Amino acid sequence: MTEHRTVLHADLNAFFASVEQQANPALRGKPIAVVGGSGRTVITTSSYEARSFGVRTGMAVWEAKRVCPEIIIVVGDNRKYQYTSTKVNEIFRDYSPEVESFGIDESWIDVTHSLSIFGSAVTIAHLIKARILHSFGLRCSIGIAPNKLLAKLGSDQIKPDGLFIVNPEDVARVLERMPIQELCGIGKKVQKTLNMMSIYTCGELGRTELSRLTAKFGIVGKRLKEMGQGVDNSPVVPYGQEDDVKSVGHSRTLDKDISDPVEIKRFLLQLSEMVGSRARRYNVSGKTVHLYIRYADFFSSCGKQTTIKSYINQSDDIYRTALSILNTIELEQPVRLLGISLSNLKNQDEQLPLFEEERQKLFATQAMDKINQRFGEMAVTYGSLIPGKEKAGSHVIPPSWRPDGIKSLDVK
């Protein structure tokens, strides 16, 4: 006999917008949308009141205003969301130590070993919902299932404030008519390809001959068939046991498309500083620098990377490397977006540089980082950035974000 797991997936509904509505009672019951800070911005999250007008994530602000003229636009404050998410995850951990967050507003909770304490998964789900509502005024949708894939599918079924249970014996029935695109991992392209193979539902996907799928998708075919059958053996990975971070990057869509090399370089320097300061905060350095350019037409882009001999995380080293890549690129159009990321990472050893000059540079960097951490990114930065009016977004939330801080780079 096989012992099966019981996994919850909790999804905070309209998270950023709900947090804002809680923080400011004047926003409650109103159509609001949270946006990023920079010039060409899109809707990050909207309240359900706004959604009823047709406002959607990813919409340009002007478009949201067109479908919902009375919409209230709020510039997001990521610190607020991080704080709240941390507290919510603490609640989850009262019911099991096995909590894995998936972005800032979703978590899986493996309650297999907690059932005897609390009675049932449904009881736990109700307790969690009640506590989150009571403590933060937030609602969440919860899916209960034998694995992560189905739990996430479940939490998507009823929004807001839903509870959807997939019992092990019901898996086949639930999946039979479920559209394949409901599965986490099947995006537009895979959906289209599967649809062209006359596969529309999970039931159909699960019954498809494996060889047909592998012929089309290679090794992924096996995984797709399993997904169609509701099979997912991936474990809930708790805090401190995640894989190390693999890259650190920043990109920014410019307020206006630019062609002036001086302006491009100035932006590159700013991005280098953002990447460097975060790499240093994570205590990592890397030897591959990736430069990404999106051109004015939005669709054409150019990405180039280079791997150097030594591991770096100083902003000016990153800048120099990015610049050397830029110098190999013939710009085709004005530039819309610039991005830099650092990968091939390793944990930075704490050892001080041998030479006095490098030590001084390190100390100066550390002092600058400290101030920036206290007063927000880019409070202190290189001289050539001063003329720029670009304000950095308030503290990024990478997917690797964890309520406890960065992924397990420092653990053990």
Add this chain to the structure above:
DNA sequence: TCTGGGGTCCTAGGACCC
């Protein structure tokens, strides 16, 4: 008046070494 920003994983082809 258009379309953000942070990541991960996978593939394919080439360079290089043994």
Add this chain to the structure above:
DNA sequence: TCTGGGGTCCTAGGACCC
């Protein structure tokens, strides 16, 4: 001197997720 094959690292690009 010629030939083959495996392993690893690198680059470029695409799909997917929040």
